[in-house]
Amino acid sequence: MDFDITTLTLLSIPLISAFVGWSTNFLALKMMFYPMEFVGIRPIFGWQGLIPAKRKEMAEIAAELVLGKLLNAKELAAKIDAKELTKVMERRLKQVLRKIVDEVMRESAPSVWAAMPVHGKNLVYARVEADIPNIVNNMVDDFKYNVEEIVDIKELVVTKLIESPEIINEIFLKSGEKEFPFVEHSGFIFGLLFGFPTMFIWMYLPEWWVLPLGGLLVGYLTNWLALKVIFEPKHPTKVMGITFQGMFLKRQDEVSRVYSAVIEEKLVTSENILKTALYGSGSGQLLELIELHVNDAIDRYVAFAQPYFTLGVGTETYYKMRDMSSKHIFDNSERYMPYAFDYIKSTLNIADELSARMKKLSPEEFEGVLRPAYEADEWKLILTGSLLGMGAGFLQLYFLLI
Numbered sequence: 001m002d003f004d005i006t007t008l009t010l011l012s013i014p015l016i017s018a019f020v021g022w023s024t025n026f027l028a029l030k031m032m033f034y035p036m037e038f039v040g041i042r043p044i045f046g047w048q049g050l051i052p053a054k055r056k057e058m059a060e061i062a063a064e065l066v067l068g069k070l071l072n073a074k075e076l077a078a079k080i081d082a083k084e085l086t087k088v089m090e091r092r093l094k095q096v097l098r099k100i101v102d103e104v105m106r107e108s109a110p111s112v113w114a115a116m117p118v119h120g121k122n123l124v125y126a127r128v129e130a131d132i133p134n135i136v137n138n139m140v141d142d143f144k145y146n147v148e149e150i151v152d153i154k155e156l157v158v159t160k161l162i163e164s165p166e167i168i169n170e171i172f173l174k175s176g177e178k179e180f181p182f183v184e185h186s187g188f189i190f191g192l193l194f195g196f197p198t199m200f201i202w203m204y205l206p207e208w209w210v211l212p213l214g215g216l217l218v219g220y221l222t223n224w225l226a227l228k229v230i231f232e233p234k235h236p237t238k239v240m241g242i243t244f245q246g247m248f249l250k251r252q253d254e255v256s257r258v259y260s261a262v263i264e265e266k267l268v269t270s271e272n273i274l275k276t277a278l279y280g281s282g283s284g285q286l287l288e289l290i291e292l293h294v295n296d297a298i299d300r301y302v303a304f305a306q307p308y309f310t311l312g313v314g315t316e317t318y319y320k321m322r323d324m325s326s327k328h329i330f331d332n333s334e335r336y337m338p339y340a341f342d343y344i345k346s347t348l349n350i351a352d353e354l355s356a357r358m359k360k361l362s363p364e365e366f367e368g369v370l371r372p373a374y375e376a377d378e379w380k381l382i383l384t385g386s387l388l389g390m391g392a393g394f395l396q397l398y399f400l401l402i
Contacts, residue, residue: 014195020392021191021222024385026184028223036165050377052165059161063154070357076348077147082137089339094129096336100328108321142289150282157267167266174258179247183226190222212393219389223382234363249363256358264351270341291326298322
């Protein structure tokens with residue numbers, strides 16, 4: 001009976017080590033992503049998921065990768081065709097511009113507009129509507145030339161990821177959808193394997209420190225190995241006829257597609273590009289561009305609509321009218337630009353462009369897509385796994401001795 005109990009006790013060591021390996025890896029993965037915001041008492045007592053905590057660094061890396069190496073804002077903007085853009089939003093643009101004309105005239109020259117007969121107003125509306133293709137074409141040309149000043153993609157990406165840490169998690173979880181389950185499951189296998197040496201040492205050296213030390217080593221090694229096999233070796237390496245390569249790097253094509261899809265769907269969207277242009281650091285540039293072309297158009301409209309339009313309008317009112325027109329068109333952008341979102345998305349085709357270029361990155365460059373954001377803090381995961389493993393070793397020792 002004593003032999004059976006002793007045997008079961010010894011056999012429990014690798015089994016508990018397997019559980020320690022699995023549980024520490026499971027917890028390490030959870031600690032990478034959760035909680036999204038710091039919980040506890042800063043700066044020491046508490047925790048925030050490593051990835052959400054590094055979202056600013058990750059955002060800068062993503063922006064640098066997308067803009068610095070893979071995508072060029074001017075190349076993307078060059079794909080936009082002014083005629084096609086006009087076609088998809090012309091109907092809505094006519095409605096908005098007609099309302100803007102009414103608002104501007106009522107505010108800047110109410111008596112003139114009120115006195116103008118319906119026929120005269122219709123002439124103004126018709127002239128504005130007929131000029132839409134020309135105005136859009138000129139604006140698109142200028143936008144393409146100044147796109148890097150108007151739309152700061154780095155600002156867009158950084159701001160969005162800081163505001164929405166769940167997007168950071170989604171990028172990692174979807175990109176590593178095959179690696180992370182491996183990390184969790186491999187902890188059990190590595191823990192079991194590392195548990196056998198601990199069992200044999202305990203058989204011949206049943207000292208109190210053996211199990212806690214074994215648990216610490218199991219927690220450390222399972223976390224360390226799991227992280228290593230994801231990214232190492234970087235290049236395909238043959239050992240005894242078997243080719244080894246880091247799991248993440250081995251799936252470069254697949255990860256490129258997943259990563260690029262999330263970037264297009266959640267970050268560099270038509271909606272986010274518009275918001276950055278309207279409210280970001282380049283919004284002043286956009287307003288200047290609109291003013292340039294609207295002022296030019298109004299100068300032509302005034303000549304066309306005489307005598308009704310210029311009757312009773314002084315210089316001061318005229319310039320006020322021009323300023324108001326530009327501001328109204330700028331402020332109402334969100335009322336007509338959404339009609340172009342589908343066209344812009346399909347034309348820019350960011351996901352396919354980004355994916356194709358990511359696939360061509362070297363292993364070292366591709367590793368830099370995700371790992372640098374948390375690499376400096378990997379030791380925290382390994383240390384936590386080690387301490388949890390040691391704690392499990394003490395617990396195991398307690399049950400063996402009672």
